[in-house]
Amino acid sequence: MRKVKYFVANSLDNYIARKNGAVDWLFMDGTDYGMGDFFKSIDTILLGRKTYEIALRQNPRSRNSKSNFGMKSYIFSRTLKLSLGDGAQVISQNAGAFVRSLKMEEGKDIWLMGGGELMKSLLLENVVDEISLNIHPLLLGSGVFLFPELDKQIDLELINSNIHKNGCIQVTYRIKDQAPHQK
């Protein structure tokens, strides 16, 4: 079955962007954070509306406000009215059920991009398989939070770690099997 992988860079205080969405604080010093390997392992992107809008602003290739990020993309929103690139699709139905079904299809793994509400609902629906962070050595102080507040504890297994010379700590966790979520 295809895995859903959350893969992001964060500050030690768990922000993934400044309040305005800026990621100018990311280290761009040529260190290999394994992104090449990661992108080879996926062929589909899941993202929420807010992440989609931020990503569009930051992606120079999508200045026309219309992008599929180079692969099949699903943008989760109940309200979004946007002209999307080929291969991009707005999903307004229940995210958990949609992703559960998507995981059963043929294909490579699936990138859950960005945190917030979509991550929360997919975590609670038990459809996320892995969390990969590239923890940067800084406190941003404020910004867009990585982890949503949850009403339950989720246990993880550390399956990979890499300490980079520039102080970035790259970690991958497997989300342990959970009991079905009680609403």
Added chain:
Amino acid sequence: MRKVKYFVANSLDNYIARKNGAVDWLFMDGTDYGMGDFFKSIDTILLGRKTYEIALRQNPRSRNSKSNFGMKSYIFSRTLKLSLGDGAQVISQNAGAFVRSLKMEEGKDIWLMGGGELMKSLLLENVVDEISLNIHPLLLGSGVFLFPELDKQIDLELINSNIHKNGCIQVTYRIKDQAPHQK
């Protein structure tokens, strides 16, 4: 000069305790997290009122609501009216100025215990030297937050890291020199 070291265990989503202060989720499997070496390096504790009250509840030796945690302790509070153990003292004056002066005295290093308001004011006053975390492989979902929201970015240097077999990641950062805080 004596260093002020923040030293704590946290969840991956940066909580240091459940909402009720409980730390039952900490791994107690005999792994050496370097606490013995850490405690040898300090002779003084700084803590805020809330952390003090939580620590008292959790420390069986202080059931009389009166403890100095075995060493010279300063509890920062503008309101605290408590009978304290010998060697414990309530500080109601400006925390930054007090700690700056304390660092100039003779002695071992100083443990900044617990997060929250005290950590925020000491970070902004540039008197914290190191942050050591023992990141546990779990999402608590909610609880007492490790890092306060700050109105500035603080850059860190990773000076030590240790990946434990149980999935705990122990990291120590030096806080880089900062420009004086502009209020």
